[in-house]
Amino acid sequence: MARQLVSFGTEGTVFGREGAARSAPQPAMPAAMAVALVAFEGIRKSGQGATPALSWLELGVGRGEVATLLGPAGAGKSVAIDIAAGFIQPDAGQVLMKGERVARLPPWRRDIGLVSTQPDLFPDMTVLGNVTFPLEARGTARAEGEERALAMLARWGIPASLGAARPAALPPGQQLRVALARALVHAPSLLLLDDPLRALEAEDRDTLAADLLRLRAELGLTVLHATRDAALALALSDRVAVLEAGRMRQWGTPRDLYDSPADPVVAALTGxxxxxxxxxxxxxxxxxxxxxxxxxxxxxxxxxxxxxxxxxxxxxxxxxxxxxxxxxxxxxxxxxxxxxxxxxxxxxxxxxxxxxxxxxxxxxxxxxxxxxxxxxxxxxxxxxxxxxxxxxxxxxxx
The missing domain is CATH 2.40.50.140 (Nucleic acid-binding proteins)
Incomplete structure (x- = not known):
């Protein structure tokens, strides 16, 4: 299923553009609850050729934390994001969300928001329609949904006057802000960012990163972010996991990684x-x-x-x-x-x-x-x- 056709949340249904609803079975309740809001426990995923997409990933992201997966192309960052979202399943290990195993939960049951490298906005919907869509899929009344959508757009610096515009009419930075508003309008527990700031000019990237940190505090966001930009990862994150060739080489605070890299590879990837x-x-x-x-x-x-x-x-x-x-x-x-x-x-x-x-x-x-x-x-x-x-x-x- 294409990412842009999925509306994520806690309601247990997903609505495609035609409005058809589907449900999924509940996972078994684990014996013990994890402390982290989302945790990767011994995750492995095969890749193409001899190099695994992920050879080992073990980390937990606490509630209210911004955590970043940092590494070059092919390091396994997007694979980890897709596993967290439920688009692909690991070959070994498990993902826990709020202490519960989510292997059997499809994306629309995982209480997440997702923004990919491309904003993936619905081109034939207006800006307001894009942001209202997740709420309408959950049965929110139209008037209430539009009010909440306009409020979220305003938080991201998109004025109400642009609500009737088509996404293609906006510059890339504003399109990304609309995508972030759509991903957060239903207040998900976890925001997944698959390197969405990569295509922006430096000034737009820095401004949007600052807004993300501001709204992180205002909205109580928990964020798992993937990027190949070391400066962005260190500036944005509470903790960073450095990945290379499918393997996590170090996991710690930005200062730890910069001042005390575990090996020369981590040193080079962090600055x-x-x-x-x-x-x-x-x-x-x-x-x-x-x-x-x-x-x-x-x-x-x-x-x-x-x-x-x-x-x-x-x-x-x-x-x-x-x-x-x-x-x-x-x-x-x-x-x-x-x-x-x-x-x-x-x-x-x-x-x-x-x-x-x-x-x-x-x-x-x-x-x-x-x-x-x-x-x-x-x-x-x-x-x-x-x-x-x-x-x-x-x-x-x-």
Whole structure:
């Protein structure tokens, strides 16, 4: 069944455009109720070829929480959204909503709202008709339904004067706002967002994300959101699950993922980072001494790694964010401390900062974000760097 033909809620019926109603059997009541509003327990789903669509997904989204599935194309984000919505069934594991198993519940029985990458509005209905539709499907009187629909449209910044317009007459940002109003007008317990902000221009995306956070508080929304945009995921979410190739690599707060990524893959997927390969010289009292392949050494690095800690003599990867590296047009002796000689290869303007590319050691490259207005070396000239090793992490492998 096409997503746009489904009206979700708690009434136990679904109405297609012709108004035909269908029902579904109730699932068995579990022995224990889950704490999370929606929980994925050991979810697996086969994909095409050798790579599973989801090899393992275990997480719970609390009531009132905004949780995001973050990952590149093919990571399994949309598959997880479709499983939560009931469009597809997992090969193993189960989904719980409000503590109840929902494997036997079709989409229209799951008390959800859904907005996909495309708004999927009914093209032959007016804006008001689109938003009123879920209420009419539940038997709400027309006058009351239109009043509630207009109120929800107003919350999303759509004036009543556009109620008679067709969706195609609106710009993409307003179409998405109409789709969000339609998904929420019947007050579902869970809002599923399958990367709907992806196609918007940056300004529209930021404004709509801010409105979503505002309405999240006003309406008491619980949101499960999928995106490949790291900045959006970190700014919008209470917690983020990083997915890659069907596997959940880390689940935590945005700060946890950004400051303490479980591995270099998570580091790269959550924002700009430097990844420098090397060899572990020794590990003493939890501090890692590393010799980088470019010839530089580093001491006192925190050790972290979900796939096993680095071992003395083993290969490793040092991860550090660009903003954690300082650059100065000075010699290492002048800069002092553990300063390292470097050469500026390139400087590019990036709005609120400069993006620098530096050469360190023998062939090592480092990306550095430098605030505007601070002194810089000449391109091609000598410089020094000082990195905040307390913010660096060492991971096994490299």
């Amino acid at each position: 700009p980072c430097n990844r420098l390969s090397g060899t572990v010289v020794s590990i003493e009292d939890g501090a890692c001494h590393v010799r980088l392949d470019c010839g530089l050494g580093a001491v006192g690095l925190p050790v972290i790694g979900a796939e096993g800690s680095p071992q003395a003599g083993g290969r490793c990867t040092l991860v550090i964010r660009p903003e954690r590296v300082a650059v100065a047009p000075l010699s290492p002796a002048e800069l002092g401390g553990d300063a390292v000689p470097a050469r500026l290869l390139e400087a590019r303007f990036a709005g609120d900062h400069l993006r620098l590319r530096l050469l360190i050691g023998q062939g090592g490259e480092l990306l550095v974000h430098r605030p505007i207005g601070l002194p810089l070396p000449e391109t091609g000239g000598e410089a020094s760097i000082a990195w905040d090793l307390s913010a660096a992490r060492v991971h096994a492998g490299g």
